[in-house]
Structure formats: C-alpha cells, structure tokens
Amino acid sequence: MIVYSCHGAAKEVTGSCHLVRCGARSVLVDCGLFQGGRERERANAEPFEFDPAGIDALLLTHAHLDHCGRIPRLVREGFRGRIHATAATRDLARVVLLDAAGLQEEEARRAARSGRDGAAPLYTLDDALHSFDFFAEPVGYGVPVAVAEGIRATFRDAGHILGSASILLELEDGGTSLRVVFSGDLGSPGRPILRDPQPAPQAEYVAMETTYGNRTHRSLPDSVDELYRAVEQTLGRGGNVVIPTFAMERAQEVLYYLHRGLREGRVPAGAQVFLDSPMAISATEIFRRHPECFDEAFRATLARDDPFGMPNLRFTRETADSMAINRIEGGAIILAGSGMCDGGRVRHHLRHNLWREKSSIVFVGYAASGTLARRIIDGAKTVRLFDDDVRVRAQLWTINGFSAHADQAGLLDWLGDAPRREVLLVHGDYEVGMRAMAECLRQRGVPCRMPGKGEPILLK
CATH class of the missing domain: 3.60.15.10 (Ribonuclease Z/Hydroxyacylglutathione hydrolase-like)
Known part of the structure; x- marks a missing residue:
C-alpha cells in the first residue's frame, strides 16, 4: 500500500x-x-x-x-x-x-x-x-x-x-x-x-x-526597468532605497541587475550599494562555488565580469557596520533580510527610512499573509518596529516580476x-x-x- x-x-x-x-x-x-x-x-x-x-x-x-x-x-x-x-x-x-x-x-x-x-x-x-x-x-x-x-x-x-x-x-x-x-x-x-x-x-x-x-508575473524586462526607475527617482531626490531581500537567489539576482544598471548608466555611478545580510553574503560565496547550477550564459558572464564585485558594493557582516549604514541619509541602496521583514537587519533600515518621504521601500519578493511586508504593502499607515510606532511615508514599490x-x-x-x-x-x-x-x-x-x-x- x-x-x-x-x-x-x-x-x-x-x-x-x-x-x-x-x-x-x-x-x-x-x-x-x-x-x-x-x-x-x-x-x-x-x-x-x-x-x-x-x-x-x-x-x-x-x-x-x-x-x-x-x-x-x-x-x-x-x-x-x-x-x-x-x-x-x-x-x-x-x-x-x-x-x-x-x-x-x-x-x-x-x-x-x-x-x-x-x-x-x-x-x-x-x-x-x-x-x-x-x-x-x-x-x-x-x-x-x-x-x-x-x-x-x-x-x-x-x-x-x-x-x-x-x-x-x-x-x-x-x-x-x-x-x-x-x-x-x-x-x-x-x-x-x-x-x-x-x-x-x-x-x-x-x-x-x-x-x-x-x-501572471509582470515581464522581467519591465520589472528591471521599474527597479531602475525606483533607484533613479529615489537617489535623485536624496533618499535611500531599502530592498527587503531573501538571502538566496533574490539578493544575487538584484545585485546582478544593479551591476548591469551601473554599466548601462541606469544606476547612478555614485550610488553606495550595501548587502547587509550575513546569510546573503555567505550565500553569495556559496554561489561562487557551484557554477554547475548556473545558466550557460551566466557562466560566460562570470568569466569576464563579476556581477558580485561591482564598484561601491560593500558586504556588511559586522553589526557595527550595519548600524553605520543608518547614518547615511541619501544615496544608499540597501539590500537586507529578511524578505518578509519579520526579522533580520531590514527592520532597522525600515525604522530609519520608512518614515522618510525621500526614501523608497522596494519589495521584490513574496510577502505571506500576516508578515510585516504584507502589512506595509496592503497600506498600513503605521507599523510597530522595536517598540516604536513608525509612520509609513516612504514611497512603496512592489515589483513581482522578480519572483x-x-x-x-x-x-x-x-x-x-x-x-x-x-x-x-x-x-x-x-x-x-x-x-x-x-x-x-x-x-x-x-x-x-x-x-x-x-x-x-x-x-x-
């Protein structure tokens, strides 16, 4: 049986x-x-x-x-x-x-x-x-x-x-x-x-x-264009871009497109990019060890140009380095976990940027019912972060084509x-x-x- x-x-x-x-x-x-x-x-x-x-x-x-x-x-x-x-x-x-x-x-x-x-x-x-x-x-x-x-x-x-x-x-x-x-x-x-x-x-x-x-997902090219618009508009008005990011795949894919955007002039050359997730940093290192999983075209890309090694990209493992990011009032692109915002360092970056009209929060992944990410996406006016009620005033972007x-x-x-x-x-x-x-x-x-x-x- x-x-x-x-x-x-x-x-x-x-x-x-x-x-x-x-x-x-x-x-x-x-x-x-x-x-x-x-x-x-x-x-x-x-x-x-x-x-x-x-x-x-x-x-x-x-x-x-x-x-x-x-x-x-x-x-x-x-x-x-x-x-x-x-x-x-x-x-x-x-x-x-x-x-x-x-x-x-x-x-x-x-x-x-x-x-x-x-x-x-x-x-x-x-x-x-x-x-x-x-x-x-x-x-x-x-x-x-x-x-x-x-x-x-x-x-x-x-x-x-x-x-x-x-x-x-x-x-x-x-x-x-x-x-x-x-x-x-x-x-x-x-x-x-x-x-x-x-x-x-x-x-x-x-x-x-x-x-x-x-x-049906939005097309990937349209989604990439929307990511670039979010970055251009936010940095142009002096804010930060916070991207709640899943440590595996999503973080590496977004880094790939940011790297491409820098080469093509769609991401400002002076942008500071932070991968602020010890798990995502470790996952990126594991990515390098497993080329057998890659698409053939990506393997060829890696051979001539490392998208995980772009200029102005900083990997912040240490807590002190993560906290220092919050002193930056504009010009930063911050990828941090967790993707659903229920834990991890992204909550600190939300606390410092969610209330700022100049900043943007860019959601590029699935947000399950009941999570902080879902509450923000669904229109919450305030959210609770570290015993503080934080107003949601930043511009919100939800780009589901990166799923x-x-x-x-x-x-x-x-x-x-x-x-x-x-x-x-x-x-x-x-x-x-x-x-x-x-x-x-x-x-x-x-x-x-x-x-x-x-x-x-x-x-x-």
Missing part, C-alpha cells in the same frame, strides 16, 4: 512537509518551518503528526527555511535516516539552519529577560550542527538514488534557487508500482543566473506548488499535457493561488485535489 499525506503547506504557503509511506518504508519530502506571524510560528512547536524515528529518509528540495527549517527538530526527536540533497542545497542549508538556530536562541534569551513565556528555542545551535551528521553524499541532477527499500528518487533542476530540485519518486510495494513527482518550488524561466526548470516527467501523481497559481516562483502559466508549462491520475495542490494561499489553479486544471480536465493537513491519500 502506498499512502501520501501532507503535513505542512496544506492549503497554506509555508511549512512544506510531505510523507510517503510505501509498504513498511516511509520517506519525507522537506521538513520546513511555518512562517507568517506568531500564530503560524507557534505551529512549529506542535508535535509531528508522525513518528520521526519511523522515517527512513528525508529528501530536501531546496534550502529555503520553509522547506528545511524543522530538520534539527526532526533529528532531535528521533530521526536517524539519511538526508538527500544536491551539493548546493546542502551547503546553503547549513547556513540557513545555523542562522535560524542562532536567531531562535537570541529570541529565547530576549523572552527570558522580559519574563515572557515560551522562552525555550525550537532548537539550538547544537541541534542544528548535529543534524548535518545525517546528510548523505550529495545527489546529482538526473541520477536515480535508492533511498529506501522499494523507493528510488531522481532530483531534477527546479530553477528556483541554487541547487533547488523537483523530485521524482519511483515506488514499488508488492504488485504496485507508481511514480510521484514533487515539484518543490519552481522557478520562472528566463532568469539570468539559473537554468530554466526541467518539465515534470511522466508520473501518475504530481504534488505541485501553487504560490502564484492565480496570476523566484513560477506564475500560473509557468506552473502549467511545467506540468505539461501528460495524463495524470491526480494533481495534488500544495504550498499556496488556499483562497487565492490554490483555488485558482484548481479551477484552471479542472477546466482542462485534469483531476486535482487540495489535501488537508495530515489527510491520508491512498495512491493506486
């Missing part, structure tokens, strides 16, 4: 975690954190709906926190299988999990000092370090790997972030043989750094993300026209992207469903 159940990103965007039971064996695809405010984050401390000790293998699609962020807790609670991932994903996951553990320990200390309940971190730095002992040798794209008895996995390039993968599972139990594809997060085609996503292979079942299942997620057309292109017994829709806002994609598939005659959390689905 082969049974699938979704234990995260079921009718919501974050917390990806998928369980496949094949006879006596069990594998997980991803084990991510729930994100989107304190209510969702409390779900991270709830008991797993399965026994971690009974999981034979964990397959990791990529290193974003909402896909890998609960791995240390899984290990602490008994998981002793092997974790399979690409080499780039393994390297990025180490940075992401150590950063997450450090932030959780700091938050626990802050809570203890203020006498608040719930002072224990979800996991510690020691837990994160211990979890790395369970990573197997890296997996190459297109190379089948036996991960448990009757279960073989093939990783395929998802084009989302460095090392990201969709995963084909070939399952055998008794007389039953099935193929199931997990999309992971799918990238948009035509990006400057990574290759396009590989189309979904033949399979009876597909578990597909629906982050942007209801929309690392495929839009509706991209998802449908990836899925293709091959017959499927069922498409399982996951990782999307239920009322928006997910339901829109379900209706789109039904109009095309494609059977689909939106699994509930923990709902067992017999695959046959």
Whole structure:
C-alpha cells in the first residue's frame, strides 16, 4: 500500500512537509518551518503528526527555511535516516539552519529577560550542527538514488534557487508500482543566473506548488526597468532605497541587475550599494562555488565580469557596520533580510527610512499573509518596529516580476499535457493561488485535489 499525506503547506504557503509511506518504508519530502506571524510560528512547536524515528529518509528540495527549517527538530526527536540533497542545497542549508538556530536562541534569551513565556528555542545551535551528521553524499541532477527499500528518487533542476530540485519518486510495494513527482518550488524561466526548470516527467501523481497559481508575473524586462526607475527617482531626490531581500537567489539576482544598471548608466555611478545580510553574503560565496547550477550564459558572464564585485558594493557582516549604514541619509541602496521583514537587519533600515518621504521601500519578493511586508504593502499607515510606532511615508514599490516562483502559466508549462491520475495542490494561499489553479486544471480536465493537513491519500 502506498499512502501520501501532507503535513505542512496544506492549503497554506509555508511549512512544506510531505510523507510517503510505501509498504513498511516511509520517506519525507522537506521538513520546513511555518512562517507568517506568531500564530503560524507557534505551529512549529506542535508535535509531528508522525513518528520521526519511523522515517527512513528525508529528501530536501531546496534550502529555503520553509522547506528545511524543522530538520534539527526532526533529528532531535528521533530521526536517524539519511538526508538527500544536491551539493548546493546542502551547503546553503547549513547556513540557513545555523542562522535560524542562532536567531531562535537570541529570541529565547530576549523572552527570558522580559519574563515572557515560551522562552525555550525550537532548537539550538547544537541541534542544528548535529543534524548535518545525517546528510548523505550529495545527489546529482538526473541520477536515480535508492533511498529506501522499494523507493528510488531522481532530483531534477527546479530553477528556483541554487541547487533547488523537483523530485521524482519511483515506488514499488508488492504488485504496485507508481511514480510521484514533487515539484518543490519552481522557478520562472528566463532568469539570468539559473537554468530554466526541467518539465515534470511522466508520473501518475504530481504534488505541485501553487504560490502564484492565480496570476501572471509582470515581464522581467519591465520589472528591471521599474527597479531602475525606483533607484533613479529615489537617489535623485536624496533618499535611500531599502530592498527587503531573501538571502538566496533574490539578493544575487538584484545585485546582478544593479551591476548591469551601473554599466548601462541606469544606476547612478555614485550610488553606495550595501548587502547587509550575513546569510546573503555567505550565500553569495556559496554561489561562487557551484557554477554547475548556473545558466550557460551566466557562466560566460562570470568569466569576464563579476556581477558580485561591482564598484561601491560593500558586504556588511559586522553589526557595527550595519548600524553605520543608518547614518547615511541619501544615496544608499540597501539590500537586507529578511524578505518578509519579520526579522533580520531590514527592520532597522525600515525604522530609519520608512518614515522618510525621500526614501523608497522596494519589495521584490513574496510577502505571506500576516508578515510585516504584507502589512506595509496592503497600506498600513503605521507599523510597530522595536517598540516604536513608525509612520509609513516612504514611497512603496512592489515589483513581482522578480519572483523566484513560477506564475500560473509557468506552473502549467511545467506540468505539461501528460495524463495524470491526480494533481495534488500544495504550498499556496488556499483562497487565492490554490483555488485558482484548481479551477484552471479542472477546466482542462485534469483531476486535482487540495489535501488537508495530515489527510491520508491512498495512491493506486
């Protein structure tokens, strides 16, 4: 008997975690954190709906926190299988999990000092370090790997972030043989750094993300032009540009376009550019180590001109250097995490620039419901930052063409026209992207469903 159940990103965007039971064996695809405010984050401390000790293998699609962020807790609670991932994903996951553990320990200390309940971190730095002992040798794209008895996995390039993968599972139990594809997060085609996503292979079942299942992205050239306009107008009136940035892929892509803008005269030559995110800096260094993930044209670009080494670009790892940026009243372009503004150094830069009419806040990524980024985008007049009420007076730009997620057309292109017994829709806002994609598939005659959390689905 082969049974699938979704234990995260079921009718919501974050917390990806998928369980496949094949006879006596069990594998997980991803084990991510729930994100989107304190209510969702409390779900991270709830008991797993399965026994971690009974999981034979964990397959990791990529290193974003909402896909890998609960791995240390899984290990602490008994998981002793092997974790399979690409080499780039393994390297990025180490940075992401150590950063997450450090932030959780700091938050626990802050809570203890203020006498608040719930002072224990979800996991510690020691837990994160211990979890790395369970990573197997890296997996190459297109190379089948036996991960448990009757279960073989093939990783395929998802084009989302460095090392990201969709995963084909070939399952055998008794007389039953099935193929199931997990999309992971799918990238948009035509990006400057990574290759396009590989189309979904033949399979009876597909578990597909629906982050942007209801929309078509603005074209990338138009989005780049809008970024340049935001920079030109803001620096021209003496303000700063603050770009809340995801550390992996988005930061590197924006740096690539800023570098190109400097060469083409679209970004003022005197602009000071700051990458103010230790994680993004580490991720950029990891990017340099994994050219096997790059688009061929980008590899050629790197050979003659390093977009991560542009003039006036400063990497600010140290806290003191980050704080010094806030003394700059104009002429700075500041890329800082986190992308959803719920943590990280970007909150300090918002505190110093959000109330200034001369400055601009440029959103270039997804903002989940309940996050500070979403509240600002939706028109909040004031927001709370470090116990201060800060007025929103800066100019706001929302440029969705930089999204690392495929839009509706991209998802449908990836899925293709091959017959499927069922498409399982996951990782999307239920009322928006997910339901829109379900209706789109039904109009095309494609059977689909939106699994509930923990709902067992017999695959046959």
